[in-house]
Amino acid sequence: MHLQRTLKKEIFCSSIGLHTGRKVNMMVKPAPVDTGIIFIRKDLQDARPIPADFNMVCDTTLATSLGTDGVTVSTVEHILSAFSGMGLDNALIELDSFEVPIMDGSARPFVNMLKEVGTRPQGKSKKMLVIKKPVSVKDGEGSAMLLPSDEFKITYEIDFTHQAIGRQSYSVIFSDKNYEDNICSARTFGFLKEVEFLQAKGLGLGGSLDNVIILDDEKIINKDGLRMPDEFVKHKILDAIGDLFLLGMPIIGHFVAHKSGHRLNNLLLRELMRHENSWEIITAGYDQKQSAKFRSCKIPPFTTLDPVPI
Numbered sequence: 001m002h003l004q005r006t007l008k009k010e011i012f013c014s015s016i017g018l019h020t021g022r023k024v025n026m027m028v029k030p031a032p033v034d035t036g037i038i039f040i041r042k043d044l045q046d047a048r049p050i051p052a053d054f055n056m057v058c059d060t061t062l063a064t065s066l067g068t069d070g071v072t073v074s075t076v077e078h079i080l081s082a083f084s085g086m087g088l089d090n091a092l093i094e095l096d097s098f099e100v101p102i103m104d105g106s107a108r109p110f111v112n113m114l115k116e117v118g119t120r121p122q123g124k125s126k127k128m129l130v131i132k133k134p135v136s137v138k139d140g141e142g143s144a145m146l147l148p149s150d151e152f153k154i155t156y157e158i159d160f161t162h163q164a165i166g167r168q169s170y171s172v173i174f175s176d177k178n179y180e181d182n183i184c185s186a187r188t189f190g191f192l193k194e195v196e197f198l199q200a201k202g203l204g205l206g207g208s209l210d211n212v213i214i215l216d217d218e219k220i221i222n223k224d225g226l227r228m229p230d231e232f233v234k235h236k237i238l239d240a241i242g243d244l245f246l247l248g249m250p251i252i253g254h255f256v257a258h259k260s261g262h263r264l265n266n267l268l269l270r271e272l273m274r275h276e277n278s279w280e281i282i283t284a285g286y287d288q289k290q291s292a293k294f295r296s297c298k299i300p301p302f303t304t305l306d307p308v309p310i
Contacts, residue, residue: 002284003121015101021205054246060262077242082110085179105187105211131253149254168233186234189213
């Protein structure tokens, strides 16, 4: 797993878009080493490719959207989460719409497709970013931080007043097995009033009980209920993994979040890059502990960032 990886062959899938409710066709293709993940809008003539990069995030309302020169691609977090979970580094994603297909609202369909075609090593080592000093951001009640650790670990807490959710927390050491077994099947969720409001404004037209956990004022209205008791917090972790993947390389550190979301996740990466003494980039397979000089640390005061247009 220290070598960069790409697909063995192309993947094609088709499903509706969460916002338009229209069919979206997507082709995922192998790519050379050091390509990263590139989104290509095939429905727009001469549109520039959009790299999966945290600096390309242009909107975080309801989902993570990337854009450049007026060309955007939305709801990228689930497929990027699957790529991260399965160790995929390089791929081209061709779309005939501005959004990635929503599938079943989780990353499981993308994981299954990756497993079906397989991935292959590419003969060049991955780069990895090691957290050396704590970095944190805060926005209202939400917070997110990265702490030194000898592995990629995620600890997440959510707190909703809705009785079907309440306060949930989950911690996981990141691995392809832990991701596949515990995280990738968790679906996105929303509240019936919000769904109705969005659809009245022409948004979320593809949202349904087939791809969203929907809650009314008292309960979950999906007939089959939850896939797991802590599906809500696990989906937040799924999203965060996709958002952090926009760094462009695996992280060796401990991501800790409380009531975070797409905006804070992106702000954390921006803040991280502003503090070059808080991290270093190493080649995968190198003696990470010796290089990073890992040590325990106290959680620092939060940093409140000025708003940016995401």
